[in-house]
Amino acid sequence: MPLLRGRGLIVAPTLVHAHDLTVEYGGTTILDRVSLSVTRGEIVTIVGPNGSGKSTLIRAILGGVTPGRGWVEKPRGLKIGYVPQRLVLDPTLPMTVERFLSLPRRVSKARAQDALERAGVPGIGKRQMSVLSGGQFQRALLARALLETPDLLILDEATAGLDQPGSAAFYRRIEEVRAETGCGVLMISHDLHVVMSASDRVVCLNGHVCCEGTPDVVAAAPDYRRLFGEGTKGALALYRHTHDHSHGHDHGHAHHEPADRDAAE
């Protein structure tokens, strides 16, 4: 999908645009006229309290929930890779990571290996899914989502259950995947510190879009402060601290990372 040029500007194409989505369950409005878009090469994170409709919004974008009002626009043939919050596998079922990547459609060993490398865990192909650490398991799910080299990567709390260094390493890999492939990323995260350092744009949801914008704009917004409290000042401070110079990719984010701890270890 090439970049569009118009009037001297280079405009990244929109990968998905949700227009005015309204979803009700049993007479309760879960999403109220929610609009959201993601362009190529952009990392957009949805934050919001428990039950604020984040997963419902992702499901509506993926097509698993039909909105009562509004619609979702995606370019024809858009390839989406999806990483769920968790996946429960029967621990008694013997299954290597390579075999897992071949379900439901068989992929060659070379493609499986390539996806594992891109997920940052090149050495786990022969291991049993049941013995992977939490971080490695989530990387295996990421590898599965990367098999088709998606245009848009969607992650629903993919780091739930990982500790802070584990989720920071995971999100760093997501940024690297974005830089390598130019894909767009839409994710849900509760890890505000990581969100603030890893996102280009944050959408704060509470049934409706309370506020959205760059991480510093959202962290300073009264609605966001009301939902997440003054404790989130720390997240903003971290964001400012870690973004005080450009490191050259399209989004101009800088990173003074804590000591890396790769999930492959």
Ligand SMILES: Nc1ncnc2c1ncn2[C@@H]1O[C@H](COP(=O)(O)OP(=O)(O)OP(=O)(O)O)[C@@H](O)[C@H]1O
């Ligand atoms: N299939 C369903 N039928 C009825 N109610 C549902 C259904 N799916 C979600 N809900 C309700 O919709 C609300 C929003 O749920 P959703 O999972 O989208 O929230 P969330 O922001 O992702 O929450 P969390 O942060 O806890 O994962 C909740 O009150 C939930 O109980």
